[in-house]
Amino acid sequence: MRGHGGPVRGIAVSPDGATAMTVSFDQSAIRWTLATATAEAVLRGHEGAVNAVVALPDGGFATAGDDGRILLWPPGSRAPALAIQAGAAPIAALALAPDGTLLAAAGWDGSIRLWSMDGAARGERLGHQGPVSDVAFRPDGTLASTGADATLRLWPSDGSAPTVLRFDTPLHHVRVAPDGQMVVAGADGTLRFLDAAGQEQGRLEVAPTPVIALALAPDGSRLAAGGVRGSVSLVELATRRITASLVGPGVPVWSLAFTPDGKEILTGGADRLVRRWDAASGAPIGPNPPPVGEDPLAAFAGERGAEVFRACAACHTLTADGGNRAGPTLHGLFGRRIASVPDYPYSPGLKELDIVWNAETLTQLFTLGPMRYTPGTKMPEQTIGTAEDLAALIEFLRRATAD
Numbered sequence: 001m002r003g004h005g006g007p008v009r010g011i012a013v014s015p016d017g018a019t020a021m022t023v024s025f026d027q028s029a030i031r032w033t034l035a036t037a038t039a040e041a042v043l044r045g046h047e048g049a050v051n052a053v054v055a056l057p058d059g060g061f062a063t064a065g066d067d068g069r070i071l072l073w074p075p076g077s078r079a080p081a082l083a084i085q086a087g088a089a090p091i092a093a094l095a096l097a098p099d100g101t102l103l104a105a106a107g108w109d110g111s112i113r114l115w116s117m118d119g120a121a122r123g124e125r126l127g128h129q130g131p132v133s134d135v136a137f138r139p140d141g142t143l144a145s146t147g148a149d150a151t152l153r154l155w156p157s158d159g160s161a162p163t164v165l166r167f168d169t170p171l172h173h174v175r176v177a178p179d180g181q182m183v184v185a186g187a188d189g190t191l192r193f194l195d196a197a198g199q200e201q202g203r204l205e206v207a208p209t210p211v212i213a214l215a216l217a218p219d220g221s222r223l224a225a226g227g228v229r230g231s232v233s234l235v236e237l238a239t240r241r242i243t244a245s246l247v248g249p250g251v252p253v254w255s256l257a258f259t260p261d262g263k264e265i266l267t268g269g270a271d272r273l274v275r276r277w278d279a280a281s282g283a284p285i286g287p288n289p290p291p292v293g294e295d296p297l298a299a300f301a302g303e304r305g306a307e308v309f310r311a312c313a314a315c316h317t318l319t320a321d322g323g324n325r326a327g328p329t330l331h332g333l334f335g336r337r338i339a340s341v342p343d344y345p346y347s348p349g350l351k352e353l354d355i356v357w358n359a360e361t362l363t364q365l366f367t368l369g370p371m372r373y374t375p376g377t378k379m380p381e382q383t384i385g386t387a388e389d390l391a392a393l394i395e396f397l398r399r400a401t402a403d
Contacts, residue, residue, distance in 0.1 A: 001274040003030045003039045005325060006315050008268025010063075011257040012055040014075075020257070020266060021061040021073070022274055023050035025315060025327075029063050029073070032274070034259075037286070045071045045080050048347065052094040054103070056117075064091035064105055066347075070115065084119045087111060090371070095135040095143070104143055106132035108371055112145055112155070125155050127162060131371065134173045138180055138196075146171035152184055154198060165198055172211060177220030177237065185211035185225060193240055204240050206233040209385075215256035215265070222279065224265050226253030228311065232267060234282055244282030248275060252311050270311055296322075305396025308389050318400045333357050333401040338374070349375055359394050366390055 006025035013020045019040070020032045029043040029050055048066030055061055059075035068087045071080035089109035096103060102122060103115045108131040114122040130148040137143055141157035148170045153162040169186040176182050180196030189207035194200055206225045213226035222243075223235040232246035232253055246267065255268040258279060265277045276285040296313055300306035315327035322329050328341040336357050339350040353374060355361050366384040370377045384390040 001032055001037050001039070001276075002272070003042065004028065004268075004272045004274075006049075006272060006327075007252070007254050007270045008272065008274055009049065009051045009254050010053040011255045011266050011268050011274065012053045012061055013257050013259050013266065014055050014059045014061075015057060015260055016059065017260045019059070019075075020274075021053050021055070021063070022255070022268055023053045023063050023065070024268075024272070025049040026272075027065075029053065029061070031061070031073075037276070040076075041078050043073060043078065043080075045069075045083070048090070051090065051092055052106075054094045054096045056096065057100045062094055062096070062103060064094050066090040068107075070094070070103060070105060072117070082119050084115055086113050086115065092132065093134045095137050097137050097141065098139055099141075104135045104137070106135045106145060108132070110147070112143070123159060125153075125162070127153060127164070133171060136174050136176045136182075138176050138182075139178060140180070144174045144176060144182060146174045146184055150186075152182070152194075152198075163198060165194075167192065173214035175214055175216040175223065177216060179220060181220070181237070183214070183216070183223060183237075185214045187211075189227065191223070191225060191235065191240075193237075202240050204235065204242070206235065206242065207231055213253050213256040213267075215258055217258045217262045217279070218260055219262055222258075222262070224256045224258070224279075226256050226267065226269075228252045230269065232256065232265075232277075232282075234265075234279070244280075246277050246282050246284075250310075270313075270315075300396070300400065303392075303396060304389065305392035305394075306400075308384065308393040309396055309400075320403070330397065330401045332403070334359075334398055347377060350377060359398070362394050362397065363390060366393070 004024040010023040023029045031040045046065045050065040052064045061073045064070045070084040072082040074081050086105045089107045091105045093106040105113050110128045112125040128147040132147045134146045143155040145153045150167045152165040155162045169188040171184050171186050173185040182194040184192045187210040191204045193202045207227035209228040211225050215224045226232045230248050230250040233242045234244040251270040253269045257266045265279045267275045297306045317329045320331050324344045328344040338355040339346040365373045369383050
């Protein structure tokens, strides 16, 4: 399913399986009719990348993004029924309480804020030392949260102090099975399986790179885990065994969702497409298209820096005639002041920064991460894992963006 102009950051499917909503770095949400794989509406209301979406019991959806807002979209609507300003920091994830009355929003400022469906604030949970990456409710109402501080925190519904479980890698996602079992995914490409009491029961490495998307089948029997290099592993929860792999175009998979009957998986990634897969076999449903358009990196085949840049190619062009996409063109990058490309809608905060792009500032960007080095950015949070890859990327950008 085509329609987004940037990476697809989140997917949710309505309880009846009739519609899905996807959200994107392009600042839009799209509501799809799954029976025909067609877009019902492109919805705009956020002022920044849209990072999270959850399905609501009535068939509507809630979305959240870099503008710190939560928007509630009734079934079939083209405008939000309610906008909640949940804070100034970007929201990375949303979770809906088991009784459908409460939303939890994970903030990049280290906060978790709770809201009722009428927009009333229901408190906040503070304790993470750094961005909160994901939230999920347990069947008893306990809220589980993961963060860049390598902790899983279990927050009782009565607001008392959380149980803090510490790990050896930053955690990106948490999912909770109907029986209370939990799975957390980290920057080391490993899934960690915990029982309802929080005791670790085992680990499974599903990728050599970070797991950036995680979904649990409605019955809790299977998981889907997506990575930076485009692979998606299907994992049987009982045996902790990989049963199948989804083979796509090799670009980062940012979002995953099972249909309510558990028979299909939807994936969204850096190539701006939404794909459908058979959840049992891992085979694509319908055509499995190549990335949109010609490969902009074909001329750089075999170069390590170009391969590192491939995760960025869906949002940024390199050449004088490439133009802006979800992100500004990188043509003429070296020596250019931040937020200076004509006709690109930069975040207001970026225009106040005194940064000129060169090897040193790009190193800082991908070492500290965009949220720390360029506060207020719409750029997805990411760092480069090794000094060799970072050096290769910078040298590639120096050559590929020059006149």
